[in-house]
Amino acid sequence: MSEPSSPAIAETSQPKAETARRPRNSAKTKASILAAARVEFADRGFEGARVDAIAERAEANKRLLYHYFGNKEELYRAVLLDAYQEIRRGERALSLDQYDPVQAMDRLVRFTFRHFLANPWFPRLLGTENIENARFLKTLPDIKALHSPLVGQIAAILERGAAAGIFRRDVDPVQLYISVAALGFFYVSNTATLSVIFERDLSSVGMVQEREAHAVQMVVDFLKTKPGA
Structure with missing residues (x-):
């Protein structure tokens, strides 16, 4: 209430x-x-x-x-909008169109991972909104406009990579971004439990760096893999 x-x-x-x-x-x-x-x-x-x-x-x-x-609801909506605006500003600042396709994807994966890592409140906030079935997010008129440029950026990177014979041509930019986000989101959201399960301190600098490099390699290797190979 x-x-x-x-x-x-x-x-x-x-x-x-x-x-x-x-x-x-x-x-x-x-x-x-x-x-x-x-x-x-x-x-x-x-x-x-x-x-x-x-x-x-x-x-x-x-x-x-x-x-x-x-009121409380409007404040929560403002927090949600501000959170998405913040990550979108960071993505725009990457100037991905200035880099070759592999470097561009490397930068996007690293930025996304580090954003979740540096802002652990963000995954928790998204978890809260998912519990609410995105009922507040649905009421934000600017949310689609915020995400469209990102999808367009990724699509352009994929097209440049495919034209250069580096990337496969059958990749959906939305599906790719969901995978990129998941690689960072899951790690940050579950660091405590995974550290206990695998008896490793996943919050240590070494493990974090290893995970970031692993995420980059997974995305780039996938994009370079020919369909059916």
Whole structure:
């Protein structure tokens, strides 16, 4: 059950003189709330997350949280959108069209793996949204537009690789990206349990580097394999 909305209020009830000495920084406050909310939602899920806890973690007034984001559901949607925008920005910054097909795929696999590794809250947040059957993601109007350029980038890499006689021609870019994401997502999401099962510290630097190299090799070798070979 979502928490009730609160009417918009002034950012501070302090005297005007003190307000003048402490100018409003709404962008910084919003960023702090989003950062705190992503951790709370990732750790406790949508239902278990508390607005009070988010406000306390962000060191922000709870009424300000409602002022900027409306209610708990809208804040969760904002966290989801921000999470996807962040990874898409990172992918665009790779400038994959400037590299040969093999190098481009190498960079994409490594970036995806490292993004999950550096942001363990992200796989947990995605897990939460899958438990919710993607009901909030379905309401984000910008989500398809965010993913379309990525699919187009991968398709272009595959086409360049096929034209150069390096890659096979029967690869679906969407299926390929799902595989790339899975290679990092599963490892990061299951590091604790897999470490116990196989009696290896999969969080160690050496094991992480080995896994990243393994993921790159799997993807590139697959793309170079001729169908039916």
